[in-house]
Amino acid sequence: MASSVARAVSAPAPFDGLSQRIVPLGYLVVETLAFLDGLEARSAANLSDVETLRAVGNHISHAIAEVGAGMAQLSAAASEAENAAAERLEAIAVSSERLRRLGEWGTGISARTDALDHVLAEIVAANGQIGRITRQVNILAVNASIEAARAGEAGRGFAIVADAIKELSRQTAQAASGVEESIASLDDWTRMMRDDAARYAGEFAAGIAGADATRQVVGLIAKEMTRARTGIAQVEGSMRRLDHDNQTAQPVYDAIDSNAHAVARELGAARDRAGQMMDTCETLLQRTVESEQEGPDHRFIAYVSGMAARVKDAMERGLNRGLIDRQALFAFDYAPIPGSNPVQHETPFARFIDFAVQDMLEEALEYDPAVVFCAICDRNGYIPTHNRKFSHAPGPDPAWNAAHCRNRRIFSDRAGRKAGANRAPFLLQVYRRDMGAEGFVMMKDISVPLIVAGTHWGGLRMGYREMSAR
Known part of the structure; x- marks a missing residue:
């Protein structure tokens, strides 16, 4: 070798x-090739960025469609919730009014039982008076019977009257006793009703207050749902504009992608030509040095x-x-x-x-x-x-x-x-x-x-x- x-x-x-005159040319070609390598690397990075941009654009399009569909469903749900809240608000108002009337009735029981107590007291007093009169009449009837007996045959008719009066007195006393028992039972019932009214008065008041609070909460919910539906409508409008802008940008993405690929192909071709030039330059340098x-x-x-x-x-x-x-x-x-x-x-x-x-x-x-x-x-x-x-x-x-x-x-x-x-x-x-x-x-x-x-x-x-x- x-x-x-x-x-x-x-x-x-x-x-x-000659070789020493070729060497600077070789260096220049090397620098050019390195420059083209750098451009090609940046072009490849740009292609990657363009692909990423296109992918992001596609993702945005899909996201816009999904968000649009979701907002439509959300708008429908908000509308249904708003209508349901209005219906419930009306039903709660009716129930609240019923509770209020029931509460008023329960609250008024105490006053009515007081009046009933007064009447019963008067009846008790009258019944007692009747009892006393009955006892006196009975005494008079007994006395009359005694006197009739003393009169003999002449007092027989009077004795019959006295017996009748005595029987009437007995029946009156018996009726007065029954009235007294009934009044006692009625007095017990009245007292129980008054106690129950007093015990449930707080429940009635709490029910009315709860109904009022529920009506206020449902009312706030209805208002918030109305506001939410308005906001949803605004978002839907923004999404439609965003979709329009994204569709407008798609041709721009396509143009950038096409130009980036064209630049990459041209840079690749330029690099290949520079590589061929480098091969030629090195071959020339090699042959010159050999000669x-x-x-x-x-x-x-x-x-x-x-x-x-x-x-x-x-x-x-x-x-x-x-x-x-x-x-x-x-x-x-x-x-x-x-x-x-x-x-x-x-x-x-x-x-x-x-x-x-x-x-x-x-x-x-x-x-x-x-x-x-x-x-x-x-x-x-x-x-x-x-x-x-x-x-x-x-x-x-x-x-x-x-x-x-x-x-x-x-x-x-x-x-x-x-x-x-x-x-x-x-x-x-x-x-x-x-x-x-x-x-x-x-x-x-x-x-x-x-x-x-x-x-x-x-x-x-x-x-x-x-x-x-x-």
């Missing part, structure tokens, strides 16, 4: 120095090629000594490392690569001040082993991790994919390196393929700044 690289960089060069006899990049190419041969030998020695088997070395199985951000991955061969090539990668940093990194990547862009300054344990800050924890990561960017897949003697790329919190750095990247035990495994990468062109 080293001889093929030597032939590539030592061939006649009718365009010596030049000398140039600032040649010594880096030669260095990386020599180190790639050493890395290849170290990996094959590990195979031969049983430090790793072929199946593990070519097992491109990536297991995410929990808690890493950006995500790092473990593989069956990563620890072996650390052991076999870590020190060689550190040597590369001493080769030239322009060298930024030297790392090994598999054919899928995965970097198991990096320089120690880029292989720190991850912390809580993703931006810091992006710059300082670059081992065990899959770099699926354009430069990373091409570096891992390259099978040419060398590949020279210009690209923007994402350094996390430090931002993006423009640099050149040389990658040389690693053919281990006859199979393409990946490549060795070196990145260096343009200052090396001194």
